[in-house]
Amino acid sequence: MNKLVSVRHISKKYNTLQGEIEAIKDISFDINEGEFIAIVGTSGCGKSTLLSILAKLIKPSDGIVKYNIDNPVIGYMLQEDALFEHYNILDNVLLGLKIKKSLNKENREYVIDLLKKYKLENFMFKKPSELSGGMKQRVSLIRTLAIQPDILFLDEPFSALDFSTRLNVSDDVYKIIKDSGKTTIMVTHDIGEAISMADKVIVLSKCPSVVKNSYYIELDKRDCPTKNRKDKRFNYYYDLIWKDLDNNE
Amino acid sequence: MSNEQKSFIKKYKIKKAVIFMWQVFILLFFLILWEVLSKHNIINPFIFSSPSKVVKCIINLYKDNNLFIHIWVTIYETLIAFVIGLVISFLVSIILYLYNTVYKVLDLFLTCLNSLPKVALGPMIIIIAGANTKSIIVMAVLINLIVSIVVITDGFYNTDKIKIKLMNSFGASKYQIVRYLVIPSSYKTIISSFKLSISMSLIGVVSGEFLVSKAGLGYLIIYGTQVFNLDLVISGILLLVIISYILYRVVEYIEKLLLK
Structure with a gap:
């Protein structure tokens, strides 16, 4: 696999009136093309900060994030669906293309095909409030894919959903990502979610977070996340990561 | 069923x-x-008048062809002040959102101006703009403008931070964020400010008419006081109550149409 991103010694400090807060410290790893990486850590450990740095939304205080392609297109999916109620579903999905001024007939057809493929074509002209939580997350992911990103960043994408919806939506989202073949980085505090979806899990320590451990997840059969949870090696990885987080220094 | x-x-x-x-x-x-x-x-019937006297007074105004002139002048001035105030406050709010430092600097002055009884500026406005309708409209605009700016700007700044982050992830410029997110998502706040603005405009117009005017319901009230015709004063007040209620309802109806 070709290396897509090199992350080297990145740190981030925030300046507040109460003093300096170090969110992440000396983090290094590589991201290969087509890989699905999950970054796991406790709440407030700096996972979202790390993701924002990787997605170039904020700059690191130290270190470097190097992309091995010029002007990479970045897709970012947030904790909430963040759909705009003043637009219908189709306009929401086309938003990124409008902003990037790259909306044309071809792109529009690509987006409509995605909506059709994931059974959302009947909701194209509905308002987001008319959709269920799971459907909104699917729309949110399609909006991210519409700009045809080189890399996808998912910031706790299922944290706003209840447990059963979360399992169903993670299956749907996993399928969409795998179909697209996009390189994906997801941050989550849910160990099960990370193991069941990712090829590699990076465990972060408490704030200021450093990389505590990383695991290549080798399950018998890579299937949908709900089925992956039933794999005999799932609990093995779960215990390892749990121990890492439990012994969180 | x-x-x-x-x-x-x-x-x-x-x-x-x-x-x-x-x-x-x-x-x-x-x-x-x-x-x-x-x-x-x-x-005292001289001071407090009576409903029958008020009705007679309004009929007399109608017979003299004065009733609708006074009502129209007040409504016309109110609507002009309302539209001017709305356009200016909308544009100023956009600037205050785009330039946060300017907002932080002006926030203190906006708060001071908001709490200042604008009628106190009346005499100065008359000197600057002249003893005419212009002064009345300037006063009404001043009264509705500051409140509208504060309400709309506040609405803009309350835009969902998560959605702003999403826009940033698409590489949106500040102007695109305002165009695609801030203004449409503050639509309800902007429309709600209409109701406040129309009431404030009417207050401003009547205050202006008290100081300088030759027609309008404010003029009727102040003229009635000067000639001790309390029937006229109370008729003017009642007509104002009816007009302010109608204007409020019309704006409320427009608000419902726009929010559909």
Whole structure:
């Protein structure tokens, strides 16, 4: 696999009136093309900060994030669906293309095909409030894919959903990502979610977070996340990561 | 329709009718009490007038072809001030959102101006703009402008931070964030400010007419006071109550149409 991103010694400090807060410290790893990486850590450990740095939304205080392609297109999916109620579903999905001024007939057809493929074509002209939580997350992911990103960043994408919806939506989202073949980085505090979806899990320590451990997840059969949870090696990885987080220094 | 639903709708209609009947009753009771007290000199009829005298006064204004002129002048001035105030406050709010430092600097002055009784500026406005309709409109604009700026800017700054982050992830410029997110998502706040703005404009116009005018309901009230025609004063006040209610309802109707 070709290396897509090199992350080297990145740190981030925030300046507040109460003093300096170090969110992440000396983090290094590589991201290969087509890989699905999950970054796991406790709440407030700096996972979202790390993701924002990787997605170039904020700059690191130290270190470097190097992309091995010029002007990479970045897709970012947030904790909430963040759909705009003043637009219908189709306009929401086309938003990124409008902003990037790259909306044309071809792109529009690509987006409509995605909506059709994931059974959302009947909701194209509905308002987001008319959709269920799971459907909104699917729309949110399609909006991210519409700009045809080189890399996808998912910031706790299922944290706003209840447990059963979360399992169903993670299956749907996993399928969409795998179909697209996009390189994906997801941050989550849910160990099960990370193991069941990712090829590699990076465990972060408490704030200021450093990389505590990383695991290549080798399950018998890579299937949908709900089925992956039933794999005999799932609990093995779960215990390892749990121990890492439990012994969180 | 189920029996429960029928019973619910019946109860709802009865409650609505009861409220309406109480409103009519209170109004009639007040008017009859006022008429009786005035007729039997329990309250001074010269100062407090009476409903019958007020009706006569309004009919006389109508016969002299003055009634609709005064009403129209006040409505016309109010609407002009309302539109000017709205356009300026909208543009200023966008600038204050785009340039946060400017907002932080001006916040103190906006708060001071908001709490200042703008009528105090009346004499100065007359000197600057002249003793004419312009002064009245300037005063009304000043009264509605600051409140509208504060309300709309506040609405802009309350835009969902998560959605702003999403826009940033698409590489949106500040202007694109304002165009695609901030303005449309503050639509309700902007429309709601219409109601506040129309009431403030009317207050401004009447205050302006008190100081400088040759027509309008404010002029009627102040003229009636000067010549001790209290029937005219109370007629002017009642007409103002009716007009402000109608204007408020019209704006509320427009608001409902726009928010559909």
